[in-house]
Every structure is written in C-alpha cells, then in structure tokens.
Amino acid sequence: xxxxVVRAPEDPILGVTVAYNKDPNPNKLNLGVGAxxxxxxxxxxxxxxxxxxxxxxxxxxxxxxxxPIIGLADFNKLSAKLIFGADSPAIKENRxxxxxxxxxxxSLRVGGEFLARHYHERTIYVPSPTWGNHxxxxxxxxxxxxxxxxxxxxxxxxxxxxxxxxxxxAPSGAxxxxxxxxxxxxxxxxxxxxxxxxxxxxxxxxLLPFFDSAYQGFASGSLDTDAQSVRMFVSDGGECLAxxxxxxxxxxxxxxxxxxxxxxxxxxxxxxxxxxxKLVIRPMYSNPPIHxxxxxxxxxxxxxxxxxxxxxxxxxxxxIISMRQQLFDALxxxxxxxxxxHIIKQIGMFTFTGLNAxxxxxxxxxxxxYMTSDGRISMAGLSxxxxxxxxxxxxAAVST
Ligand code: PMP
Numbered sequence: 001x002x003x004x005v006v007r008a009p010e011d012p013i014l015g016v017t018v019a020y021n022k023d024p025n026p027n028k029l030n031l032g033v034g035a036x037x038x039x040x041x042x043x044x045x046x047x048x049x050x051x052x053x054x055x056x057x058x059x060x061x062x063x064x065x066x067x068p069i070i071g072l073a074d075f076n077k078l079s080a081k082l083i084f085g086a087d088s089p090a091i092k093e094n095r096x097x098x099x100x101x102x103x104x105x106x107s108l109r110v111g112g113e114f115l116a117r118h119y120h121e122r123t124i125y126v127p128s129p130t131w132g133n134h135x136x137x138x139x140x141x142x143x144x145x146x147x148x149x150x151x152x153x154x155x156x157x158x159x160x161x162x163x164x165x166x167x168x169x170a171p172s173g174a175x176x177x178x179x180x181x182x183x184x185x186x187x188x189x190x191x192x193x194x195x196x197x198x199x200x201x202x203x204x205x206x207l208l209p210f211f212d213s214a215y216q217g218f219a220s221g222s223l224d225t226d227a228q229s230v231r232m233f234v235s236d237g238g239e240c241l242a243x244x245x246x247x248x249x250x251x252x253x254x255x256x257x258x259x260x261x262x263x264x265x266x267x268x269x270x271x272x273x274x275x276x277x278k279l280v281i282r283p284m285y286s287n288p289p290i291h292x293x294x295x296x297x298x299x300x301x302x303x304x305x306x307x308x309x310x311x312x313x314x315x316x317x318x319x320i321i322s323m324r325q326q327l328f329d330a331l332x333x334x335x336x337x338x339x340x341x342h343i344i345k346q347i348g349m350f351t352f353t354g355l356n357a358x359x360x361x362x363x364x365x366x367x368x369x370y371m372t373s374d375g376r377i378s379m380a381g382l383s384x385x386x387x388x389x390x391x392x393x394x395x396a397a398v399s400t
Pocket of ligand 1: 034102103104105106131179184212214245246247253258
C-alpha cells in the first residue's frame with residue numbers, strides 16, 4: 001500500500017550531517033550542525049547540568065508522572081523571568097502565559113497554531129533569509145508565510161532600509177517573526193537604536209511581534225543583553241509572543257526543552273489564552289517531557305547553580321568569539337582575496353561567509369568540510385586546530 005510513496009529529500013541542514021557521516025576521510029570537518037563543540041571537537045554537557053541531574057537523581061520524592069498539558073509550573077515561571085527580566089511589569093501584572101513546549105521548534109509550532117486559530121491576521125513575515133524550518137513550521141501551523149528584507153549580501157550586514165520598507169508595507173496586524181538575537185543564518189542583528197525604530201514602526205502599524213529566542217546568552221555571553229530586544233517590546237505595554245529554547249544556552253539539545261510565552265494586555269486575557277493553548281497542545285502530544293524541564297528549573301531557581309551556568313555559558317560564547325578572530329586572522333595571514341571583516345562583526349553561533357553554493361561544494365569535495373549550501377558555517381564546530389584547514393579551503397575556494 002505504500003509502494004507509491006516518493007522519497008523525500010534530506011533536510012537541508014540535518015542532511016549535511018548525513019553526508020558528513022558517510023565520508024570516510026579522517027580529517028573531515030562538520031560545520032553544518034548548530035551545536036556547540038569543545039576545543040577537542042566534542043559535544044559538551046555543562047557541569048552545572050550534570051550537577052542538577054545528580055540532584056534530581058538523588059531526590060527520592062521525584063516521580064515520573066505526567067506533567068500537566070502546559071508543563072512544569074516552576075519551569076514556566078522561571079523561563080518567563082529569564083527572558084522578560086525579573087522586574088518585568090508584564091510578569092508582575094500577571095499578563096503573561098507561559099507553556100513548556102518541545103524546545104524552540106515546538107514553541108514556534110504551538111504559537112503558530114494558536115495564532116492561526118485565534119488571531120485575526122494569518123500572515124506571518126519572516127526575515128529573508130531565516131532559519132529554514134521557520135517557513136515549514138508556520139505553514140503547517142496554518143499561517144501564510146511571507147518574507148521581509150533583512151540581509152544585504154553586498155555589505156554582509158543588515159538591509160535596514162529594506163526591512164523598514166517591507167514592514168511598512170505589511171498589512172496592519174500582520175505577525176512579524178523576529179530573531180531575538182544572533183540571527184540565524186546571518187549572524188547580523190539590528191543595533192539597539194535600530195530595534196527602537198523597528199519597535200516604533202511595528203507598534204504604529206499594530207504589527208504583532210513573535211520573537212524566536214534560540215540563543216539567549218550565546219551571542220554576547222550575557223543573558224540580559226541578548227534579551228534586550230524582547231524587553232524593549234514588552235516594556236511598552238504591548239502584546240508579543242516569545243519562543244525560547246534551552247538547546248544551545250544549556251546544551252540541552254536532545255532533551256527538547258523550551259517555552260512559549262504570550263504577553264497579553266490583561267491577566268484575564270492571559271488566562272483565556274492559556275486555556276486555548278491547552279487545546280492546541282493536547283491533541284498534538286498531550287504534555288511535554290519532564291526530565292529536561294526539571295534540570296532547567298533546578299538551575300534557574302538556585303542562585304549558586306544559576307551563577308555557575310552563566311559562567312559556563314560565557315565560556316562557550318567567548319570560545320566562539322575567539323574562533324571568529326582566529327579564522328579572520330588566518331585569512332588575513334594568507335592574503336585571501338576579499339573583505340572578511342564580517343567574520344568578526346557577525347555574532348552568535350554562525351558566520352554567513354558569503355561563499356556561494358559552488359564554492360561550498362568545492363570545499364566539501366576537496367577539503368571534506370561540510371556546511372549548508374548557503375555558506376553558513378557553525379563557529380562552534382571550529383577549533384584552533386581546524387581553523388588552518390578551513391582558512392586553506394576558503395582561500396582555495398575564492399582563488400580558483
Ligand atoms: N530558531 C532558530 C533561529 C534556531 O536556530 C533553532 C535551532 N537551530 C531553533 C529555533 C530551534 O531549535 P530547537 O528546536 O532545537 O530548540
């Protein structure tokens with residue numbers, strides 16, 4: 001009965017790892033995957049996560065019962081505090097509903113479906129380019145997906161004029177997906193002044209902000225700095241949505257821990273919104289998993305663990321920043337043609353190198369370096385040892 005099923009193409013991002021795994025070359029390098037690696041190229045479990053897990057294991061009162069549909073209450077409260085800030089008026093006034101979801105992706109999916117069911121404008125604008133899954137997640141949630149200009153390939157920076165024009169031309173009430181920080185794949189973020197202009201424009205047109213916060217703390221090393229964009233929109237008293245992921249900043253990739261928060265005008269509206277979120281979640285997966293959320297809650301509620309976490313987070317962010325400098329220096333040393341200053345200007349996990357699909361294919365074939373065909377490389381996958389190989393490959397790719 002399934003003989004007619006057509007083979008689907010590999011996911012453009014996860015497919016890079018599939019190709020990498022098939023390559024027998026011992027010096028192969030995977031810069032496609034958006035996951036942190038140590039200087040030794042190994043995945044990292046944070047010490048603070050191990051400590052929290054140990055505490056959970058040793059707690060005899062801990063059971064494996066189902067969580068409520070919206071997840072672990074402590075986790076939700078602490079997640080809202082983390083992104084909106086401890087002093088957020090929206091939290092104090094009880095106008096925020098937060099539900100635990102399956103990492104960032106699941107939070108976007110639940111938020112998207114809620115909007116498709118209950119919001120009057122079903123078009124969402126995402127930046128061009130954006131994380132590829134945005135297009136699919138929101139389309140399947142029932143929204144119509146359009147793009148706004150974001151990146152200027154010539155300057156390898158923000159196309160701020162294009163962004164303002166496209167948001168101005170969007171229909172009043174449209175949903176606007178914003179990367180809270182460390183825009184993926186470009187590594188290009190608006191400045192605080194530009195965020196303020198975006199905020200004013202969006203509020204004047206009643207555009208609804210939907211923040212995707214997958215890298216809080218990863219961009220600058222500071223959790224507060226990386227949440228600044230979101231907090232600007234919350235402090236004006238208006239509505240917004242925020243999807244949080246703990247994949248990167250706590251290294252909990254496979255635990256699938258995230259949260260969706262919806263900031264409303266009143267506490268009564270927030271509670272009605274929450275009741276509808278339950279109706280979105282229940283037929284999708286009933287309730288979220290308990291383990292990862294318990295780890296996060298344990299870390300966020302204990303000041304000592306929290307401090308330890310911020311230090312480990314800063315160390316990850318600093319290593320990535322140092323990789324940027326090393327790669328830039330290595331290209332300078334080789335006299336590689338072109339301006340590579342964007343490598344040190346962009347922030348977050350990725351560099352949008354500007355290499356084209358042909359150059360990427362060349363680097364994979366000749367140097368066994370794997371990355372997405374848009375030229376995005378994960379800085380977290382690099383080490384002092386592998387920088388020279390990458391610099392050689394880029395040099396050869398742009399010189400031929
Ligand atoms: N949004 C962005 C911009 C991302 O880069 C990612 C991860 N690559 C996600 C959301 C979702 O990640 P996860 O579902 O693993 O939390």
